[in-house]
Every structure is written in C-alpha cells, then in structure tokens.
Amino acid sequence: MAVHLRKYLRLNKLPHIWCPGCGHGIILNSLIRAIDEVGLDQEKTVVVSGIGCSSRATGYLNFNTLHTTHGRAMAFATGVKLGNPDLNVIVLSGDGDSAAIGGNHLIHAARRNIDITTVVFNNNIYGMTSGQYSPLTPKGAYGTTAPYGNVDQAFNLCDLMISSGASYVGRGATYHAKQLTTLITSALDHKGFSFVEGISQCPTYYGRRNNLKTAVDMLQWQKDVTIKKKAAEKLSPEEQQEKIMIGELHKVADRPEYVEEYEKVIEKVSKKEGTTG
Amino acid sequence: MSEKKPQLIQGNEACVKAAIAAGIKFFAGYPITPSSEIAEGLAEELPKVSGRFIQMEDEIASMGAIIGGSLAGAKSMTATSGPGFSLKQENLGFAAMAEVPCVVVNVQRGGPSTGAPTLPSQGDMMQAKWGTHGDHPAIALCPASVRETFDLTVRAINLSEKYRTPVVLLIDEVIGHMRENVVLPTQDELEIVERKKPAKDLDNYLPYKADDDMIPPMANYGEGYLFHVTGLSHDETGFPDLKNPDVIGGLTERLVNKVEDNKDDIVEYSTENLDDAEVVIVAYGSAARTAATAMDQAREKGIKTGLITLKTIWPFPEEILTDLLKDVKTVVVPEMNLGQIKGEIKNCINLSQNIVGVNRVDGELITPAEILEAIVKEES
Numbered sequence: 001m002a003v004h005l006r007k008y009l010r011l012n013k014l015p016h017i018w019c020p021g022c023g024h025g026i027i028l029n030s031l032i033r034a035i036d037e038v039g040l041d042q043e044k045t046v047v048v049s050g051i052g053c054s055s056r057a058t059g060y061l062n063f064n065t066l067h068t069t070h071g072r073a074m075a076f077a078t079g080v081k082l083g084n085p086d087l088n089v090i091v092l093s094g095d096g097d098s099a100a101i102g103g104n105h106l107i108h109a110a111r112r113n114i115d116i117t118t119v120v121f122n123n124n125i126y127g128m129t130s131g132q133y134s135p136l137t138p139k140g141a142y143g144t145t146a147p148y149g150n151v152d153q154a155f156n157l158c159d160l161m162i163s164s165g166a167s168y169v170g171r172g173a174t175y176h177a178k179q180l181t182t183l184i185t186s187a188l189d190h191k192g193f194s195f196v197e198g199i200s201q202c203p204t205y206y207g208r209r210n211n212l213k214t215a216v217d218m219l220q221w222q223k224d225v226t227i228k229k230k231a232a233e234k235l236s237p238e239e240q241q242e243k244i245m246i247g248e249l250h251k252v253a254d255r256p257e258y259v260e261e262y263e264k265v266i267e268k269v270s271k272k273e274g275t276t277g
Numbered sequence: 278m279s280e281k282k283p284q285l286i287q288g289n290e291a292c293v294k295a296a297i298a299a300g301i302k303f304f305a306g307y308p309i310t311p312s313s314e315i316a317e318g319l320a321e322e323l324p325k326v327s328g329r330f331i332q333m334e335d336e337i338a339s340m341g342a343i344i345g346g347s348l349a350g351a352k353s354m355t356a357t358s359g360p361g362f363s364l365k366q367e368n369l370g371f372a373a374m375a376e377v378p379c380v381v382v383n384v385q386r387g388g389p390s391t392g393a394p395t396l397p398s399q400g401d402m403m404q405a406k407w408g409t410h411g412d413h414p415a416i417a418l419c420p421a422s423v424r425e426t427f428d429l430t431v432r433a434i435n436l437s438e439k440y441r442t443p444v445v446l447l448i449d450e451v452i453g454h455m456r457e458n459v460v461l462p463t464q465d466e467l468e469i470v471e472r473k474k475p476a477k478d479l480d481n482y483l484p485y486k487a488d489d490d491m492i493p494p495m496a497n498y499g500e501g502y503l504f505h506v507t508g509l510s511h512d513e514t515g516f517p518d519l520k521n522p523d524v525i526g527g528l529t530e531r532l533v534n535k536v537e538d539n540k541d542d543i544v545e546y547s548t549e550n551l552d553d554a555e556v557v558i559v560a561y562g563s564a565a566r567t568a569a570t571a572m573d574q575a576r577e578k579g580i581k582t583g584l585i586t587l588k589t590i591w592p593f594p595e596e597i598l599t600d601l602l603k604d605v606k607t608v609v610v611p612e613m614n615l616g617q618i619k620g621e622i623k624n625c626i627n628l629s630q631n632i633v634g635v636n637r638v639d640g641e642l643i644t645p646a647e648i649l650e651a652i653v654k655e656e657s
C-alpha cells in the first residue's frame with residue numbers, strides 16, 4: 001500500500017479479523033484509495049456501518065466512525081447527515097445487513113436521494129453468523145440454512161437501487177479491484193445517493209459449501225461471470241441472465257438532493273418569518 | 278421576549294414548545310396516535326430555528342437517526358407510542374451503551390400490540406425500564422399536567438445531555454391531548470444544559486474515559502477528534518475489548534451507576550398532606566390528578582389522606598418512598614395498568630403496611646370515586 005494512505009487506517013487495530021482470502025480487505029483498500037482520490041477531509045467524514053464481517057471495516061478506518069446495530073447503518077447515517085450537513089457520510093454494509101434486515105432503510109435512503117455514499121460488501125452469504133443464506137445468495141446455492149439448495153430468489157440490488165431513486169449506481173468486484181476504486185471514487189464525487197455493490201468472496205462459508213474451495217477459485221468465478229455493461233448489452237436476454245453486469249450502471253445529475261431540498265424549506269420559512277415577525 | 282400570557286394548549290403542543298426552547302435541532306419520527314401532534318408541531322417549528330425534521334420509514338429508523346443526529350452535534354428527539362416504542366428498544370439500548378444523549382417521548386396508548394390506539398394507558402412504565410436487553414441506565418419522567426409536560430420535556434432534554442444517556446418522557450394520552458390554560462416560562466427563565474466537552478487535545482482524546490462524575494466528555498463528529506462509536510462493550514478508547522471481564526463489567530456498572538448514584542439530582546416528586554396521613558396515594562401522570570380529588574374527598578370524610586406524585590419514575594425513588602411511607606397504614610396506587618409501579622412501591626414498605634392498587638386497563642380513566650372507594654374499604 002502507498003505510504004500516504006496509511007493515515008486513513010488505524011494501524012494499531014491491524015491485523016484485521018477477516019479470514020485469509022476474504023475479499024472485504026480488498027474493498028476497504030479500494031475505499032481508502034477512492035477517498036484519497038476525491039480528497040475528502042478526514043475530520044469531516046463519518047463512516048457508518050451495521051453488523052457483520054463487512055461492517056467491522058469502520059474499526060480499521062481512521063475517521064469519525066460509527067458501528068451501529070444490524071441493518072440500521074443507513075438510518076443512523078441519515079441522522080448524521082441531517083444533524084450536520086457539512087459532514088461527508090459513507091455507509092459500509094453487508095448484503096444481509098443492507099438487503100435483509102436493513103432493506104427498508106436502504107430503499108428509502110435511495111428514494112430521498114440523500115447525499116450518502118453506500119458500499120455494500122456482497123459476499124452472497126451471512127459471513128459473521130457462519131454461512132446462512134442471505135437475500136443475495138443465488139437460487140440453488142448452498143448455505144447452512146439452505147442445506148438442500150436455496151429456494152429463495154435473490155435480489156438484484158443495483159436494479160433495486162435504480163428503481164428506488166438512487167442517482168448513482170455501480171457494481172464492481174474484488175477481482176476487478178482497480179475498477180472498483182474508480183466506481184467508489186465516482187460515487188463519492190456524486191451529489192445525491194450513490195450506491196456501489198462490491199462483489200466480495202467469503203471462501204470460509206460461501207466458497208467451501210459451493211464448490212469454490214479457495215479464494216482463488218472464487219476470484220476465478222468472479223472473472224468468468226462478470227461482464228462489462230457495454231459488452232452485456234450485445235448479449236441476448238438469456239445470455240445476460242448467466243452474467244453479472246459490472247461498471248457504472250446508472251447516473252443522473254438532475255435529481256434533487258434531500259438535504260438541499262430541506263435547506264430550501266429552512267430558507268423559505270425564515271423569509272416568511274422575516275416579513276411577518 | 279414576549280410578555281407572559283396564558284395560552285390554551287395541549288400537552289403534546291407543550292412538548293413541542295419545550296423542545297424548541299431547550300434547543301432541540303433534530304427530530305426524526307414515524308406517525309402514531311396519540312403522539313402525532315408532536316411530530317406535526319416540530320415539522321412546523323424546527324425549520325424556523327434552522328433545525329431539521331424528517332419523517333422516517335419506521336420507528337427503528339427514527340431512533341437510529343436521532344442517535345446519528347446527536348453524534349453529529351444536534352440535540353435530538355423522537356416521539357412515539359406503544360408499538361413504536363417497542364420497535365425503538367434495540368437502538369435505545371445502543372444509545373445507552375454508546376452514551377448518546379437523546380429524548381424519546383412515548384405518549385402511551387393501550388396495549389398489548391396495536392391495543393387501544395386512541396385510549397389512555399400507563400402501560401409502558403416497565404418497558405421504559407426493561408424494554409431493551411441487558412442492564413442499562415434508565416431515566417423516565419412522567420408529567421401530570423400540560424405545564425408539567427413543558428417542564429419535564431425541558432428537563433428530559435437537559436438530563437440526557439448531562440448524563441449522556443437516552444431519556445424517556447412517558448406522557449399518557451389524557452395529558453397529551455388535554456388542553457389547559459397555561460403560562461409558560463420565558464426563555465431567560467429556563468436553565469438549559471449543554472453536553473460537557475473535552476479539552477482541545479485532539480490526539481489524546483479518549484472518548485469513553487469518564488471523569489469523576491462517571492460521565493465522559495463528549496466530542497461531536499466533525500470537531501476534529503477522530504473516534505469510534507460502537508454498541509459493543511468497549512474500553513475508554515471506544516474499541517471493543519471482549520477478552521477482559523473487568524472492562525465489560527466496569528462499563529455496564531458505570532453506565533447504570535452514573536444514573537442510580539445521582540438520584541438526588543434526577544428524582545423529582547411532590548407531596549401533599551403527608552404530615553398526619555394514615556393513607557397515602559402514590560400516583561403519576563393523569564392518575565395523579567384524579568388522586569388529588571380523591572384525597573380531598575377522603576379528608577372530607579375524616580380519613581387522613583396524603584398524596585405523593587412521582588415525576589421521575591426511573592431511576593425509582595425507592596429510598597425516598599421508604600422514608601416518606603414509613604409511618605402510614607395504607608398505600609393506594611392508582612394506575613392505568615395492572616400494577617406495574619405498585620410492584621416497585623411494595624419494596625418500599627413493610628409487611629404490616631397495606632398496599633392496594635386501583636387499576637384500569639379498559640381505556641377508561643380512573644375516577645376519584647374508585648380511589649375513594651378503595652380508601653374507604655381499607656379504612657373501615
């Protein structure tokens with residue numbers, strides 16, 4: 001790691017608790033590179049997480065950090081942003097944390113288009129609680145609570161975010177770490193609700209049960225299954241089904257941002273008060 | 278400041294006025310009867326003072342949001358009722374553990390479950406103490422009039438800032454919706470407490486190192502201190518240390534003791550006619566109003582009756598009540614629940630003393646006649 005990036009880490013909290021081969025560290029690395037690229041003021045940046053392996057990331061980051069309850073990071077983050085809109089707010093969350101227990105908060109934050117950047121560490125499984133299926137576990141895949149293969153249909157989180165109103169949506173993968181950094185950089189640069197799904201590997205609980213025994217197998221799987229958005233558009237719908245689209249999937253510049261809209265209310269009220277009071 | 282005039286307002290409106298007067302700058306909530314006027318009032322008032330209001334997607338989110346808002350430096354509150362209060366419990370525990378000042382107003386309604394939405398109840402007294410998991414500090418206040426709703430809202434906000442802990446204001450539907458002619462204090466008559474700040478030593482800040490008063494100074498996010506906040510059991514640095522039983526136990530005990538050991542400062546109550554009383558009614562909220570009438574009627578019948586009105590429910594004023602009740606024959610506890618606080622008062626008397634509850638859980642008010650009947654029955 002480039003030496004100047006060390007200031008973003010709480011070096012005394014390392015080594016991290018993640019298993020050998022876990023993808024979460026790669027996403028963390030992409031995140032601090034992106035933060036550096038954008039030049040966020042460390043003192044004015046708050047990183048909020050929920051509960052899960054992924055959510056332990058806040059402990060390693062040398063910012064104002066907030067490790068909340070399972071699924072609720074987005075709600076706490078919304079309060080931080082409204083409590084002091086000068087703060088940059090970043091949410092880090094797992095696929096279970098954000099899409100199961102926290103699903104409601106996630107879609108509503110997207111709907112409001114509040115200026116928060118969210119990075120979901122998607123390892124397709126509940127890692128911290130040792131391998132139960134998550135809302136992003138593919139149908140048919142195995143988990144400790146899906147011993148005969150998962151019956152549930154998986155979410156396409158990026159599609160969900162686009163339809164909920166997020167104004168920036170991207171998907172990357174730990175295999176494509178450079179691209180992931182670029183996506184998070186664009187998300188941080190974006191005003192409004194920005195969302196990046198980072199496909200991560202959990203060799204310990206997902207890989208082992210799903211015939212991807214090592215981290216290398218899992219990264220190879222990522223390489224095979226991911227496809228750039230442009231290339232995907234040339235495929236038939238059936239062929240697209242087999243692939244996971246990565247890259248910048250959605251970006252709109254003209255959606256009003258929540259905090260700015262509320263500031264207009266404050267302005268309107270103070271003008272009215274001024275003339276009558 | 279405008280001159281003091283009587284105004285005809287509801288308890289819920291008094292709560293809104295008090296919140297603004299005490300410096301609340303952020304409210305997050307989800308509508309529920311009979312608390313909604315508080316959200317509606319603050320939606321109107323907060324932008325006037327450059328504060329912010331948000332209607333969240335549910336109560337869990339609202340509780341999380343006010344914790345975030347408070348950490349970012351804004352005095353924060355939410356308001357709800359029964360089922361919503363249940364939803365807030367996990368994050369209420371977080372606020373206690375992470376020592377985040379905030380206020381939760383619960384305008385109680387009948388339960389369990391969706392219960393009796395528009396009807397009065399005092400059914401959440403125990404939930405305010407034991408609703409979240411684990412041992413934790415609890416401060417809960419209970420107003421008995423519209424004016425007291427104003428005073429105790431200010432006090433709840435002050436106590437939360439002073440003790441760095443969530444404070445619950447337990448209003449009942451009668452007080453929340455009742456209109457009374459009140460004269461409110463002017464801004465300069467109010468004492469407003471601000472959170473204790475750390476010395477400007479950015480590199481050596483220990484966010485959870487308590488002073489002698491058991492309360493750690495609190496930095497806000499964005500003030501230059503980079504610190505970690507978690508709901509996990511943590512040491513003075515704010516980071517989890519689950520290998521050290523002393524750290525885990527020490528933290529839990531400090532959190533509880535910073536409230537329990539400061540009862541002198543936190544507990545408020547009032548007394549009437551205790552000097553010669555053989556019967557004492559202990560009541561809170563709207564039941565205390567009824568009790569006052571019953572006390573007068575009992576006195577007219579020649580039964581020496583007194584009244585203790587509790588404004589602070591948690592921490593429970595056990596020592597004070599033990600002392601005040603030591604010479605009385607009978608204690609009467611009217612409650613719009615099946616005896617939640619009566620159980621606590623039982624610990625304050627001895628076996629030779631009687632204790633009787635007057636209880637209703639049917640959405641109806643307790644009448645003076647019912648309390649009087651209980652007194653007469655015990656005394657005959």
Ligand SMILES: Cc1ncc(C[n+]2csc(CCOP(=O)(O)OP(=O)(O)O)c2C)c(N)n1
Pocket residue numbers: 051052053054055070093094095096097098121123125126127128129134
């Ligand atoms: C209210 C609540 N329910 C359940 C749990 C248990 N729990 C902790 S982490 C977790 C799942 C985490 O999975 P994910 O968000 O996918 O993150 P990962 O660990 O895979 O990175 C669960 C169910 C909890 N802590 N709190």
Ligand code: SF4
Pocket residue numbers: 017018019021022023024053054123127128201202203204205
């Ligand atoms: S359990 Fe899985 S997600 Fe958690 S640290 Fe280990 S590899 Fe990573």
